[in-house]
Amino acid sequence: MPTKARRWVLASRPQGKPKLENFRLEEITLPDLGEHELLIRTEYHSVDPGMRSRLSSASYAAALPLGETIDSAMSGIVEASNNEKFKPGDRVTGGFGWVSHAISNGRGIQKLDPALYHGKLRPTAAIGVLGIPGLTSYFGLLDLGHPEEGDTVLISSAAGPVGATAGQIAKMKGCTVVGIAGSKDKCDYVRSLGFDRTINYREASDLRAAIAEACPGGVDIYFDNVGAEMLDAAILNMNEHGRIVVSGQVSEYNRADNELHGIRNVTRFITHRLRMEGLVVFDYFKDFRAAQTEMAGWIHEGKLVYTEDISAGLENSAKAFIGLFEGENHGRRLIKVS
Amino acid sequence: MPTKARRWVLASRPQGKPKLENFRLEEITLPDLGEHELLIRTEYHSVDPGMRSRLSSASYAAALPLGETIDSAMSGIVEASNNEKFKPGDRVTGGFGWVSHAISNGRGIQKLDPALYHGKLRPTAAIGVLGIPGLTSYFGLLDLGHPEEGDTVLISSAAGPVGATAGQIAKMKGCTVVGIAGSKDKCDYVRSLGFDRTINYREASDLRAAIAEACPGGVDIYFDNVGAEMLDAAILNMNEHGRIVVSGQVSEYNRADNELHGIRNVTRFITHRLRMEGLVVFDYFKDFRAAQTEMAGWIHEGKLVYTEDISAGLENSAKAFIGLFEGENHGRRLIKVS
Incomplete structure (x- = not known):
């Protein structure tokens, strides 16, 4: 039949x-x-x-x-x-x-x-x-972010599956982890996962200042799922030799090629020796099983929670x-x- | 006295x-x-x-x-x-x-x-x-660019001291080297240094297309001294796993913070797994003497010429x-x- x-x-x-x-x-x-x-x-x-x-x-x-x-x-x-x-x-x-x-x-x-x-x-x-979201968190954070104990890790879309997993792995590596999300509920959820601090971007009139307040020692790793203005605000808070993991750019996906926002602060890459790198998780295919x-x-063991x-x-x-x-x-x- | x-x-x-x-x-x-x-x-x-x-x-x-x-x-x-x-x-x-x-x-x-x-x-x-320009070329190209034989290396401000030196070192490493400069004289000079091809940006109505024509196999390393529109046009020509060395951003230096142009094409960092990294040559101080x-x-030996x-x-x-x-x-x- x-x-x-x-x-x-x-x-x-x-x-x-x-x-x-x-x-x-x-x-x-x-x-x-x-x-x-x-x-x-x-x-x-x-x-x-x-x-x-x-x-x-x-x-x-x-x-x-x-x-x-x-x-x-x-x-x-x-x-x-x-x-x-x-x-x-x-x-x-x-x-x-x-x-x-x-x-x-x-x-x-x-x-x-x-x-x-x-x-x-x-x-x-x-x-x-x-699957793909969790593997993106794993390889993006570990292979491109190079987290070290004591680093401050900032994560956008922290309540999403990629950000939430990346943040929990960063905590296991001994980092201070700050999440950005778009509602009080999401921020509460993100802190329940063990993130140290959160920023509700819908309530932040000045994102650069909000990040500075949540990350008083600056940002060592920015794990970015959003792009555009949020990425620019993060760049202005990066420490020297900071690493930016370009995991997603959800704020750009609905924009036509000629409407892309991108970033303004490229000169910071020189003054602060920044590195920004994009990730396609399929490049790590041979390591999927081990991860x-x-x-x-x-x-x-209850160390990593998923929703x-x-x-x-x-x-x-x-x-x-x-x-x-x-x-x-x-x-x-x-x-x-x- | x-x-x-x-x-x-x-x-x-x-x-x-x-x-x-x-x-x-x-x-x-x-x-x-x-x-x-x-x-x-x-x-x-x-x-x-x-x-x-x-x-x-x-x-x-x-x-x-x-x-x-x-x-x-x-x-x-x-x-x-x-x-x-x-x-x-x-x-x-x-x-x-x-x-x-x-x-x-x-x-x-x-x-x-x-x-x-x-x-x-x-x-x-x-x-x-x-001094600083030559060392910037050396460490930028070799440590951040990772040139491999057969790579295509694109260099902006190719007639300047940093670009001219970077291009000659890239040639020694077996790369195809394309230089961008702002006059016919400068392009002639750049080719006299051994660059394979040049782009006179003042005559290119569409910089993205001009780079595509000069680099038909795409760009593996972009050694950037200029930034802004030129960087954006280069990004659109980068091959997968391409490396961008942010050596200088001369087109941004005269702009106020709120006038910076930056780049639009950050989503390309994901689709093409790009890496962009800034350089401050003093970080390599202990290796200056050897370089x-x-x-x-x-x-x-006559392999590296300077003007x-x-x-x-x-x-x-x-x-x-x-x-x-x-x-x-x-x-x-x-x-x-x-």
């Missing part, structure tokens, strides 16, 4: 903030499974702000073509398999996007290891704290994505599909 | 481009030499664009106070000495600024080593290619400095004082 599936595709390219009309939910009929293929039913898919840049400019090499499935991580259950490495009932993760079902030849999907996934480590962690094992250990913000129903994917740019989410945003 | 000396001081803080009225040439009478002191007669002093930032904002920690001597490197001859380490006739360098004579207690000045300074290596090289010895070897742009007369120092921001100079700008 043919499988009916639903998927979200790119209907039109957003100008500025994405709108519902830029997305379309389609029903399709999946073909029969071929040799070595398996059918996966999605349990959860992720909703990622970084996806925004791929929706824009058709000139960008990685731009998503119109009519294509919106990309994301997903975790699901194998329903049928012609592949000897997978059997029905196996729990797997892959990058199939906002879909109810996917057919795979087995490449690029991972079986969840039951030795890791139990107790505090829920299967959803595979597309969150042990995931270490982070899983921290989670089981998920789960909406039910594939029909809500686009709305959940749009809400990311309103600062709605609290932790890793996921859609529970089935 | 008391020594009459002349010196240039900061008369007022420039707004925008510096003007003659911001500087004042004074005559002073130097005190008699104290214990361990020596009197140096300036032969040459340097004229440095990087000095501009110290003339501005009184709020900047390193700002030069009004009435103070304008800072620069100088080379001169010891005229009298109460210091057993120096004797009259010794040739020395130090940081005494735009002055005809200076009194020193011997700290921070260096005697020129006759084993290095002969033949192609003139004494003026001590405040040029073996100078290596560069002196290259000069004697000086020398004006006669201390009365011309301010005019020569102002001309730097008009792109007048060709190589290291020096004033021959006596």
